[in-house]
Amino acid sequence: MHTLHNADPRRLGPFRMLARLGETDSGVRLLGRRVGAGPAVEVTLVRSALADDQRIRARLRRDVEASRAAAGRWVRSxxxxxxxxxxxWVAHAYVPAVPLADVVRAAPRGLPEAGVRALGAALAEALERVHAAGMVHGGISADAVLVAGDGPRLTGFHHARLPRREADGGDGAGGHGAGGEGRGGGEDAYDNDTGRFAGPAPFLSPEQARGRAPVPASDVFSLGAVLAYTACGRPPFGDDAPPQVLYRIAAEPPDLGSLPAPLAAILTGCLDKDPAARPEAAALRAAFGGGGERTAPPRLPSPVVARLAREAAQVLVLEEPATADEPAAAPPG
Incomplete structure (x- = not known):
């Protein structure tokens, strides 16, 4: 968390900017707070040099529409x-969280079984909401999962395939702006805006590895690969050159190391080459022991807990009430 740069806006819509959280390839991440009252938000602002790129606007629109349609406690909408x-720009409710890859780096041999089950139950519940809304996420990967103290948040909806009625100009918000790009009925596994695979190679499904469009069962496969990575500390099909990884995904069994047999059985089911043989999201959530309010948060490595606590403390200081025209305070440190 850093002090705002001179070029950073101080107001965006109803939000007053407080600090800079970081940068992405296409924009900056800012911490904001609704003027007058309200919790903190994380605002992603597209760089002015890229603002005329209609592909970026289309991806943002798809992300907003899909995340709102699947809104729930484990979905960052x-x-x-x-x-x-x-x-x-797009604003999300701010929750101190770290990328899943950072959690795995802090536990290079993988999280304990209980932690993997907790993450699996929450993410399967998020996937239930995605599929119940008639969508396919299409880009589930370690990059699309943030981990907070109370559990994960599923992100990365810019790859989502929305229901065809919206893509065809129905009553939904998807009937304009992004056109039909990357939505239901697409014929390949690529992001139509970039021509690249919709997600990192180690987490693609066999259908996507063969260049086909993802289906709900593809999301289950990708989630299984993410959880195997969390449990083992490495992806189940390797993370070397994409052509080799994609071949293993399509033709070879996953390498799950020495995981406990019950957990290995669940993940093996998710990673079946046949989409019809994979469990649906609801069955997967039940297999992990999740349901309603019973889904417990994962036990995170100590360095991750300390990092989340520091970030939460910094935000609390920045959230102290201030008048609308009072300058934002510099973050501690």
């Missing part, structure tokens, strides 16, 4: 957005 602004 958009709280507010202005996709028609000169520099478009």
């Amino acid at each position: 958009a709280e507010d957005a202005d996709l028609d602004a000169a520099a478009p």
